[in-house]
Amino acid sequence: MINPADQIPEATIARLPGYLRALMELAERGVTRVSSTELAKAAGVQSALLRRDLSHFGSYGTRGVGYEVPVLVKEIGEHVGSGNSWPVMVVGVGNLGRALVSHSELFDPDFRLVALVDNDPQVVGSTIAGVTVVAADQLEQEIATRHPRIVIITTPVAAAQEVCTRVVDAGVNSVLNFAPTTLSAPDGVTVRTVDLGQELHILAFHEARRVAVQAGAAPVMPAQEKSQ
């Protein structure tokens, strides 16, 4: 076993929620035991990688047998903060912000919405998912009162950096950014950016590549009526 205090690879961390999800599905189906091969398949990774990932936290399996599902759920769950109901604030209550907070799956059960902020007077004061939207100038006030541990930014690009700076100054260390821009934050603050346009462009890259490959040799015809 490897010392749990050593640095967990970021790539491993990013896979843990996937493992947990796969385990939950198994548990729901009444499965109480899995081999690394089965769980890896459910999570879409190689079995050796799964075992390596788990080994960073300790030995939870039984040789010749596999893993007890409840044991792994508990272990991984602890690491990704399950059962804590982390308080979350959302800044920017436009289409996307509203969709996210209405997305029941998202906040159940490990996260709870505690504050909503927007700068549109039309929106301020309205209640969404049981939370009343406050004005942008109340942001620091709201953080002091509601103590969110995670802030989701769903503002336009123009506002995102300022919001990020202000929430970090107010003591928040974790930011999930949906604005398509690079945010800078001091060391020790975790910022993750989800850029939907970027995802589409990555797919487009591969699509463009497929066409280019066909131009040379034609390996497999993808879409029957190929390029329309």
Place this chain on the structure above:
Amino acid sequence: MINPADQIPEATIARLPGYLRALMELAERGVTRVSSTELAKAAGVQSALLRRDLSHFGSYGTRGVGYEVPVLVKEIGEHVGSGNSWPVMVVGVGNLGRALVSHSELFDPDFRLVALVDNDPQVVGSTIAGVTVVAADQLEQEIATRHPRIVIITTPVAAAQEVCTRVVDAGVNSVLNFAPTTLSAPDGVTVRTVDLGQELHILAFHEARRVAVQAGAAPVMPAQEKSQ
């Protein structure tokens, strides 16, 4: 210069859209020339990494000077499929699906929504963003008619794999999945999954870690107003 035909690292591909975005911003501000250092900073990467990434495609810079912004915009744009207006279909018109198609920034200008599919009779027939929602059993029909190159899945988990299989069978090679589940698809098909709950759990992992670290020594207190 490295042969453009050799394999572009996936990590490089994932950064290209970010470079393009940074370049657009510069272009808008009237900047016509950048050094790798400046552009790298705008995109949030190291300058050597930017240069290495670009070198996979060829030499577009001038030693001692830097890069011409329009040249790079064109080059990178070509690779990520800018100016093609890729046709996109969205399956699942719930909160999230609706928010995505209403998110004007997302589809401008390199992607265009060509089809919407849902299985809710309440929703089928309605028009969103200029596109009429068709029933789930029309999915193959709609693909044959509208020729989407990319399909966005915003259905519940239970439906996601079936949708994925059907769209791939109908000839689609690129899928952007928002359902929190692992999708399997044949080789040659690109599937990217954006899992919002997973993102929150990754942040929670780091939050939990910060607390654990403090248990030993107490470096910085997270969620109160210390550093205003």
Place this chain on the structure above:
DNA sequence: CGCTGTGAATTATTTCACAGCA
């Protein structure tokens, strides 16, 4: 016997650091 946990090998990605061109 079957499956975990992990050294060792491999592969991928990033960074260093500098030769060489404009």
Place this chain on the structure above:
DNA sequence: TGCTGTGAAATAATTCACAGCG
């Protein structure tokens, strides 16, 4: 001179493959 493009080195992540335990 200043900055690109890139070998070479360093680091990170993954996979192989098998010893060893239940």
